[in-house]
Amino acid sequence: MSYEPPTPPASLPTEIVNTLNESTPERLRDVATYAEELAEHREREARLEKPADQDEVEEQPDDLPDDVPSKATITIKEINDNRYYYWQWREGEKIKSKYKGPVDSEN
Incomplete structure (x- = not known):
């Protein structure tokens, strides 16, 4: 340094x-x-x-829960030095989230 x-x-x-x-x-x-x-x-x-894009067809993730819409994206949140995956999507003016699982530190 x-x-x-x-x-x-x-x-x-x-x-x-x-x-x-x-x-x-x-x-x-x-x-x-x-x-x-x-x-x-x-x-x-x-x-x-x-x-x-209406011409673009995206593959539906295999592990998408029933209560999570297909437009959801995966984001990573860091909480107390631990990283977790969350599904996130917009419903009107609000952003909704659902826990997916921990981020594997080896990936």
């Missing part, structure tokens, strides 16, 4: 860079965790809002 501070991406506003530079390591780790979770949330929202 270099003894020089990292160079911020040019796309980051100066105000954010200054705030981060003044933050403690603990706060920086909290910001990093939040930013990663927020990015995953927004990507998931974009996938759920994207209209399905």
Whole structure:
């Protein structure tokens, strides 16, 4: 690891860079965790809002539970350093989730 501070991406506003530079390591780790979770949330929202191509036929997963709609996607949640799969789908304005199982650490 270099003894020089990292160079911020040019796309980051100066105000954010200054705030981060003044933050403690603990706060920086909290910001990093939040930013990663927020990015995953927004990507998931974009996938759920994207209209399905009618010409494209997707295979139905073999392990899709009866109470989970076919439009559901699988997402990974990290809880207390453990990772789990969840089915997620949109019902109106709400996002619904159903537990699928733990993420195998060997995959």
